[in-house]
Amino acid sequence: MTVDLRTKTATARGPRRIPGEAGIWVFILGDLFIFALFFVTFVVDRSQETALFDASRAELHISWGALNTLLLLTGSLFVVWSVHAARDGKLPEASRFTTWAMGCGVLFGINKVVEYTDKISSGHGPDSNIFFTYYFCFTGLHALHLLVALCVLGRMRWLLAQPDFDQQDMGTLESAATYWHLVDLLWIVLFALLYLMT
Template sequence: MSDISVRPSRSMLRQREIPGESGLWVFLFGDMAIFLVFFASYLVERARDPLLFQASRQSFGLTLGLVNTIILLTSSLLVVMAVNAARAGAKAIAVRALWAALFCGATFVTLKCVEYTHLISAGNGPGSNHYFTYFFILTGLHLMHVLIGFGTLGIMIAKARQPGEITSRNLSTLQSCACYWHLVDLLWMVIFPLLYLLG
C-alpha cells in the first residue's frame, strides 16, 4: 500500500495564518496581562467590602455605560468590514467604514467625559472610596487605549487611501491596527460587567 502525501492548499494555509505582525501579539498579550492584574486586584478589594462596592455601583445609572458598549461593538464591526473591504479591493468602502469607526470612538470618549463630569460633580471622584478609585483607574486606562486607537484608525485610513491595489504589507498593517482596536473593545467587554453590573 502506497503512502499518499496530502499537502494543504494555499487557501487552507491562508485561513490558518494569524492576522497582523507577530510582534504585535506580544504587545497585546502583555497589555492584557497588565489589565488582568488590575482586574484581580479589583475583585480582591471588592471581596473585602462587597456592600461598599455594591452601594457605590448603585449610586449612578447604567445608561451611559450600556450606550458606550453598543458604540464600541459597532466600531469593532465597522473595522472588520473595513479590513474585509480592503482585502476585496473595495478601498472606498473601507475608508468610509473606518471613518465611521473613528466617529464611534469619538462618541465613546465624549460620553465617557460626560460620565466623569456627572460622577465628580456628585462627589464620586477617584478618591471618594475604593470602588471609584478602581472605576477611574480602569476606565481611565481604557480611555487612554481608545485615544491611542484613534492613531491606529488614522493609519488604517491612510493605508486604505493609498493609490493602487492594497499590497500584502499594507494589508498586514491594516490587520495589525484592527487587532489593536479589537483589544480595546475586548477590554471594555470585561470592564463593563465588572464595574457596571457586578459592582
C-alpha cells in the same frame, strides 16, 4: 482595477495564518496580562468591602455604560467590514467603514467625559473611595487605549488612501484592527466588573 488582498485559508492554497503582525500579538498578550492582574486585584478588594462596592456601583448609570458597549461593538463591526473590504480591493469602502468606526470611538469618548463630569459633580471623584479610585483608574487607562486606537484608525484611513496599498499595508491594517478589538474586549470586561457585578 482592484487588487484582491485576501489572505490564504486552510485549503490547498496554503495554511491558515493569524492576522496582523507578530509584534501586535506580543503587545496584546502583555496588555491582557497586566489588565488581568488589575481585575484580580479589583475582585479581591471587592470581596473585602462588598457593601461599599455595591453602594458605589449603584451610583453609576448602567445605561451610559451600555451605550458605550454598543458604540464599541458597532465600531468593531465597522473595523471588520473595513478589513474585509480592503482584502477585496475595495479601498474607498474600507476607508468609509474605518471613518464610521472612528466616529463610534469619538462618541464613546464624549459619553465618557459626560459620565466623568456627572460623577465628579455629584461628589464621586477618584478619591471618594476605593471603588471610584478603581473606576477612574481603569476607565482612564481604557480611555488612553481608545485614544491610541483612534490614532491607529487614522493611520488606517491614510494607508487606505494610498494608490500603492499592498500586502504589507494589509498586515498593518489587520494589526490596527486587532488592537481595536483589544480595546473593545477590555471595555466589555470593565463594563461587567464596574457596572454589573453584584
